[in-house]
Amino acid sequence: MIEVKDLTKSYGDRLAVDNISFSVKRGEILGFLGQNGAGKSTTMKILTCFMPATSGNASVAGFDVFENPYEVKKRIGYLPENPPIYLDLLVSEYLDFVANLRKIPRGEKKKKISSVLERCQLGDVRNRLIGNLSKGYRQRVGLAQALIHDPEVLILDEPTVGLDPKQVSEARGLIKSLRSERTVIYSTHILSEVAATCDRIIVIDRGKIVAQESITALGATTKTELVVQRSGEEVVSSLRALSGVKNVHYQSNGKERIIVESDPTDDIMAEIAKVVVNKNAGLVRMAPIQLALEDYYLGLISGKRGVSI
């Protein structure tokens, strides 16, 4: 659906996007992860034909963004970092204007507007001035603007910034509900968001793609924390002998703390528990550590992998 090849964008001397390539399949939700200024927004602006690349190619639904921007724009819904809203219009007036810009046939306009108002839960503010709305509502008006023409491809630049926790989960739910009918690219620097919504992530740092993996692949290793009362070293050595275990860290200061990196299957968990119990080590605590993604991300950004806890 989206193909990006050797894309480079420089602002003067500064390279914002440095030779990146990736592709997104139809119906996939792709998380674009990176620090502020890593090049996420720039890549999105190129894909939406807002700015051209310095070199390289990008195409959406088979149309090149440089040669056929009109066809690309028709198929894309785009929510920029700052929602592009007119503060002096009512929500309904604004959506009507966007519907006209998007060339939605007059007959369908009313239906589309009310459906998008409902989906973004804007029904009760439809007759309020956008300028008087809170940040969260404005963000949702921006999202409504991106969804109004039922685009095949949605490009959302930090869509959950400024929303309160309840709205964040609603927005995630909305984005998830688009899965399989739409292709979504979604940028954020919030990790839990990616884990909650995306099928696949691309981590981008200083304009370069540093990792491209599916969420399930990221979950390939889980960490389990064990705290025992005695004979920690014996437990560690027998844990190391287990087949699904990849790495074991051991700390002993007063309490004996063991961190096991292993495959995420239930079987291996049962095995680990069995070993500890068999050694009669006095198990105090056995808990999964759900930091895999964060760990992975920080490792990438700081340049070394596998930072432990």
Added chain:
Amino acid sequence: MRGALSIVKKEVYSYFLSPVAYVVLGVFLFMMGLIFAKFVALYQQYNMAQQFGQAQGITLDKLATYLYQNMAFILCFVTPFLTMRLFSEEKRQNTLELLLTAPLKESEIVLGKFFSAYVLMLVMILVSAVYVFFMVLWGNPELKIIGATYLGLALASACYVSLGALISAMTSSQAIAAIWTFIALLFLWLLQTLGSGISVSWGPIQWGPTLVYISPLGHFNSFTEGLVHIKDVIYFVSFTLFSLFLTHKVVESNRWR
């Protein structure tokens, strides 16, 4: 063209949401009212004088010329307030991103913006037609001359608005857009006076007449005298089209700059 039309619709609507349209219309009509009062006073004075055989040759049409030349000058002051927000406000609020990522051609955006300010301008010019009504009521003006004058006003204001749109596209500050539009229009206007005092020539180019030709003043004045020269029409139309062409390029350049 539906995109352009919906931009016009929204922009004209926005003008009347903010005080801009009311203030501009009010100020314009107030100033024109002052000038019209002066015009009426002059007309009475000359009528009186003519009864005693003086001030021969001064007709209502001559006086109307004075009225409309002033009006064209006042429109220079009014234009910046109408055009300043066209693009600069979109840039400041990041809504240009909405327009440029919608399936619109840049030309639709530029035309939409141009016509939204131009429609308002035409409304103001039309409101001033009440003066014609009074002239017909109390005097005997040559309506063909007035028709030519209104054609001239429509053409001149198109060139003002296009220049304003161009300057607005170059900045994200409304104030800067307004100030530069005003300076540019005033400068063009004054070229007439400036040029007529210069007798330097460079090769075949006579600087004086060239500057005079660039100024819209002379072109407009011939309309007020009832002369519709094709060269003046071409001057205004090409001025407008050239400004709009440059505006189009500036808007386009937002994409690659």
